[in-house]
Amino acid sequence: MLAKTETATFLDELFDQGLLIETGVDGLYGRSGLxxxxxxxxQNLVTRYGGADDPEVxxxxxxxxxxxxxxxxxxxxxxxxxGTVHCFCGNPADxxxxxxxxxxxxxxxxxxxxxxxxxxxxxxxxLYPTAAKRGTLPDEGRLFDLMSYCFRHEPxxxxxxxxxxxxxxxxxxxxxxxxxxxRAAWLERGQAMIGELGLPFMVDVANDPFFGRTGKMxxxxxxxxxxxxxxLIAIESEEKPTACLSFNYHxxxxxxxxxxxxxxxxxxxxxxVGFGHERVILALLKHYGTxxxxxxxxxxxxxxx
Amino acid sequence: MNIQxxxxxxxxxxxxxxxxxxxxxxxxxxxGMTSFGSVQLMLALxxxxxxxxxxxxxxxRLFSSIATIRSALDELRSENVGV
Numbered sequence: 001m002l003a004k005t006e007t008a009t010f011l012d013e014l015f016d017q018g019l020l021i022e023t024g025v026d027g028l029y030g031r032s033g034l035x036x037x038x039x040x041x042x043q044n045l046v047t048r049y050g051g052a053d054d055p056e057v058x059x060x061x062x063x064x065x066x067x068x069x070x071x072x073x074x075x076x077x078x079x080x081x082x083g084t085v086h087c088f089c090g091n092p093a094d095x096x097x098x099x100x101x102x103x104x105x106x107x108x109x110x111x112x113x114x115x116x117x118x119x120x121x122x123x124x125x126x127l128y129p130t131a132a133k134r135g136t137l138p139d140e141g142r143l144f145d146l147m148s149y150c151f152r153h154e155p156x157x158x159x160x161x162x163x164x165x166x167x168x169x170x171x172x173x174x175x176x177x178x179x180x181x182x183r184a185a186w187l188e189r190g191q192a193m194i195g196e197l198g199l200p201f202m203v204d205v206a207n208d209p210f211f212g213r214t215g216k217m218x219x220x221x222x223x224x225x226x227x228x229x230x231x232l233i234a235i236e237s238e239e240k241p242t243a244c245l246s247f248n249y250h251x252x253x254x255x256x257x258x259x260x261x262x263x264x265x266x267x268x269x270x271x272x273v274g275f276g277h278e279r280v281i282l283a284l285l286k287h288y289g290t291x292x293x294x295x296x297x298x299x300x301x302x303x304x305x
Numbered sequence: 306m307n308i309q310x311x312x313x314x315x316x317x318x319x320x321x322x323x324x325x326x327x328x329x330x331x332x333x334x335x336x337g338m339t340s341f342g343s344v345q346l347m348l349a350l351x352x353x354x355x356x357x358x359x360x361x362x363x364x365x366r367l368f369s370s371i372a373t374i375r376s377a378l379d380e381l382r383s384e385n386v387g388v
Binding site for chain 1: 339340341343344347348360363364365366
């Protein structure tokens with residue numbers, strides 16, 4: 001018993017308490033009602049901080065068009081994280097051979113064909129072409145409120161690094177001034193919001209996990225230009241705190257890629273603030289313990305728990 | 306060598322105004338080179354000059370002009386002499 005306590009990880013504790021449910025795959029978990037209730041409380045808090053800006057609410061399924069995914073350039077930067085949906089497209093004879101292969105323990109997936117669907121890697125990816133289709137942005141630009149399950153192929157025992165996780169996002173489109181003002185405002189608001197929850201955090205300049213040696217260069221570029229900031233909270237490790245919120249300025253990347261233009265007929269710039277849904281829940285559980293009834297009254301009140 | 310660097314930029318990096326009007330010290334990012342363009346340029350330079358930029362050189366400034374690229378290549382080549 002003692003040995004188990006000594007070696008038990010935070011993930012073990014979450015399984016033991018039934019907050020997360022094992023599926024046999026690292027990073028792919030079910031969630032309990034309590035876990036979801038904490039999350040609902042957090043989402044309402046995000047809405048309380050961001051709702052006054054009157055964002056347009058849009059929800060996409062956790063998958064997107066493969067052609068839009070290809071156009072986005074995601075594979076240039078993060079090929080290691082992408083997940084594609086493959087399906088059986090054969091005839092009855094192929095079906096027989098498929099079943100035989102499964103029966104024999106062979107690789108039945110070899111014959112699967114790529115479908116027109118790719119798993120959403122970040123909540124905002126399906127949004128840009130949709131917004132561009134509406135034509136030129138109005139003078140005041142646009143602001144969207146998104147939330148989606150996202151997929152990133154990175155199996156891990158760290159509960160804060162799941163393969164399927166939810167991301168809430170506010171996405172701003174407009175002139176460089178409009179979108180950088182938005183990001184600066186959220187850098188402040190995000191800190192006030194996590195401060196309200198009493199969680200210890202730090203904010204730092206950051207980079208995305210670009211792939212390979214060339215990715216090193218992209219990462220350095222991103223940091224040099226201070227395009228990404230993260231609000232970090234210790235969850236799995238004190239030394240390497242986890243990014244729970246991120247504040248990103250994409251410059252004209254998505255504007256150029258998807259043909260988004262401002263009222264002044266310039267290429268639109270975009271920025272987003274992302275909230276790691278599960279990560280904030282996990283940060284709360286780590287910091288205050290898994291018995292929610294014992295959480296400080298002020299925190300429970302903020303979350304409506 | 307600067308001419309060779311210029312040719313490599315011309316064929317690997319998309320610059321809205323082209324490269325003809327740029328001098329060796331002109332800022333390539335200001336001329337419209339994207340981050341991904343700079344990565345393509347890095348790979349093309351490595352192939353053309355048979356070098357590999359070490360991690361400490363993988364930064365934005367190094368690839369910002371023909372002159373900075375030239376001095377990095379000179380540095381790499383002098384390091385490799387006698388190896």
